[in-house]
Amino acid sequence: MAEVRARVDFKVGANSSIDAELLSFHGLKTEKEHVAVIFKHADQTQQSPLVRMHSECLTGDVFHSSRCDCGEQLDETINRMGESGGIILYLRQEGRGIGLYNKIDAYKLQSEGMNTYEANNHLGFGDDLRDFTEAAQMLEALGIKKIRLVTNNPKKVNDLKSYGIEIEQVVNTSAHVKEGNEGYLKAKRSHGKHNLDL
Numbered sequence: 001m002a003e004v005r006a007r008v009d010f011k012v013g014a015n016s017s018i019d020a021e022l023l024s025f026h027g028l029k030t031e032k033e034h035v036a037v038i039f040k041h042a043d044q045t046q047q048s049p050l051v052r053m054h055s056e057c058l059t060g061d062v063f064h065s066s067r068c069d070c071g072e073q074l075d076e077t078i079n080r081m082g083e084s085g086g087i088i089l090y091l092r093q094e095g096r097g098i099g100l101y102n103k104i105d106a107y108k109l110q111s112e113g114m115n116t117y118e119a120n121n122h123l124g125f126g127d128d129l130r131d132f133t134e135a136a137q138m139l140e141a142l143g144i145k146k147i148r149l150v151t152n153n154p155k156k157v158n159d160l161k162s163y164g165i166e167i168e169q170v171v172n173t174s175a176h177v178k179e180g181n182e183g184y185l186k187a188k189r190s191h192g193k194h195n196l197d198l
């Protein structure tokens with residue numbers, strides 16, 4: 001069973017003004033350095049905390065790339081949880097699990113006309129290699145069995161349920177459409193069955 005390795009206070013968000021805690025773990029299934037960010041708030045006394053599983057996206061999270069909506073989704077989650085509490089499980093599985101360099105190869109194929117799933121398939125990868133087992137392990141280490149999951153992705157809901165986490169409610173995120181990511185979002189909706197209002 002996974003356990004919390006260390007936890008420290010820090011402040012996050014655009015103005016570094018939101019109180020939160022950063023947690024590391026040991027005993028996770030892989031050596032990946034996943035972290036949890038816990039937002040403290042009065043509402044945190046609720047039995048089922050808001051939880052967002054965010055898979056690392058260097059280009060979106062750090063550089064707010066035009067090609068996806070990951071950075072905007074992360075910012076939205078930080079602001080929401082800053083107000084009402086919650087937990088971000090930040091999972092180090094870049095590019096839906098194929099890694100950064102492969103993602104850049106996939107971007108090149110997308111520039112030549114493929115959609116995000118076709119590009120991954122062309123490189124020999126499945127649609128989505130992300131594994132949420134460790135997210136469930138992290139929740140278990142925190143003693144959390146029932147959550148409200150922030151996502152538009154039905155696969156995340158089904159995966160977490162299969163690992164024994166009870167989903168009391170699914171909370172959708174906004175659609176963050178901008179120049180350059182319309183095709184990406186449409187593919188997520190039509191092929192990945194994301195619940196996106198575009």
Ligand SMILES: [Zn+2]
Binds near residue numbers: 060069071
């Ligand atoms: Zn992204």
